Amino acid sequence: MLDPGPLEPLRDSLLDWWETHGRHAIPWKLRPDGSRPGPGESLDPFGVWVAEVMLQQTQLAVVLPYWQRWMAAFPDLRTLAAASEHDVLMVWQGLGYYARARRLHGGAQRLIAAGGDPWPRTLEGWLALPGIGRSTAASILSSAFDLAHPILDGNVQRVLARLVAHPVPPKRQLADFWRLSATVLDPKRPRAFNQALMDLGAGVCTPRQPTCGACPWRELCAAYAAGDPGRFPVKDTPAPIPFQVIGVGVVQDGEGRVLIDQRLQEGLLGGLWEFPGGKQEPGEAIEATIERELREELAIEVAVGEELISLEHAYSHKRLRFVVHLCRWLAGEPQPLASQQVRWVAPQELSDYPFPAANARIIAALQARIAAG
Ligand code: SF4
Incomplete structure (x- = not known):
């Protein structure tokens, strides 16, 4: 020493x-x-x-x-x-x-x-x-x-x-x-x-x-x-922080309710609620990412509509860009294939659920969109 x-x-x-x-x-x-x-x-x-x-x-x-x-x-x-x-x-x-x-x-x-x-x-x-x-x-x-x-x-x-x-x-x-x-x-x-x-x-x-x-x-x-x-302190050369694009769907049914799912218990954000989605594959259009992820994780078919919001969020070990599209539910009863449970909720009830920080901005964008008609 x-x-x-x-x-x-x-x-x-x-x-x-x-x-x-x-x-x-x-x-x-x-x-x-x-x-x-x-x-x-x-x-x-x-x-x-x-x-x-x-x-x-x-x-x-x-x-x-x-x-x-x-x-x-x-x-x-x-x-x-x-x-x-x-x-x-x-x-x-x-x-x-x-x-x-x-x-x-x-x-x-x-x-x-x-x-x-x-x-x-x-x-x-x-x-x-x-x-x-x-x-x-x-x-x-x-x-x-x-x-x-x-x-x-x-x-x-x-x-x-x-x-x-x-x-x-x-x-x-x-x-x-x-x-x-x-x-x-x-x-x-x-x-x-x-x-x-x-x-x-x-x-x-x-x-x-x-x-x-x-x-x-x-x-x-x-x-x-x-x-x-x-x-000082002397530093090692930092490893580059990985970057990923996440396609997210705000899926609405005929009554205007939106679909959310509760993450599995383990991991950084375990137990929190979120809008469904997942990682974009190389060369994949973001609309195709959202369709694929919702099919794989919820067993539903959706029509991907216009972009609601795009936002970046930095964690200590990775950087994410969320590209969020409004989607219309076409077919399939939502199943929690990669989550604890799924739920249809009215937009004004979203504040009753704990969401990660990035999702709070998605909710704000959705509510602004609804208020604007
Ligand atoms: S302890 Fe930090 S602030 Fe104090 S003299 Fe040393 S380098 Fe400067």
Whole structure:
């Protein structure tokens, strides 16, 4: 492990900076009356757990209103465990990566079923819950109970890589970065220190153009001393992100109802509802894609009409373009051959179903089209 330098000035300068410049209004890091907790004091682990899972793939500013909405709907573990999956997905709707919501739900049921004090105080205890990795577990333990566990999210990896001018991409030497995070952590104020480290990464030591002039670690930072902080963390050449075109049919019957299906339970968007469709084959016209997919997945024949909307959506591992056409149902009783169930619904009832983010724009386009006559 590369030497981070003298620890006391490192810890003290960061915590001094944090007192003035830290993000102190994060609701799950405060007591119920809005004041800051003292050293060693515990906070409600439920709110911390929910927030940490939301933060796994989403930034703090986006998470805040979703967290408030979630806590209003499910204020404690027991309420969440007793909720239906439909209600859980409805409240999560818009935040993406829905498997996180299902894991929170399943985790709550498991913690309640175990009886007694439901809240683990060890890394192993949290790691046993679905979807909880080491950094999330450590962050929950330090935030909720002020226990001395190092964290290593993307922000922390970047700050530490720069602090020691690490010559290897963090993903290839994670063990070394974990040791570094454990070494710099202040054992007397772990909650404050970990939060300060994250705040430094989010506000000062940012991915592009870090504001080193405002950084409490300027005098101690090897990347700054080398004159090129932006070179760290060192990166591997990224693999190209795959791109796919998806043909989607908004199928209407003679009464104006539209056909939706519920995805199978597994996968990124498992359990959500969507308009049917699938991947365009090479050389295939998009109308032919939609006809073929609806035949294969629902056993129906449709007449593909005009385009309703075309939109792009980027996931972390792929980019999709959805080309959506209005379709008229011709024949065949819809069968859920590649989904859990299919349903005809009136357009105004679509808001009763949880959809992935890309489908929300399709619904808006459909309702605008209906309103325009
Ligand atoms: S001096 Fe610059 S590069 Fe170093 S930790 Fe601070 S902001 Fe990051």
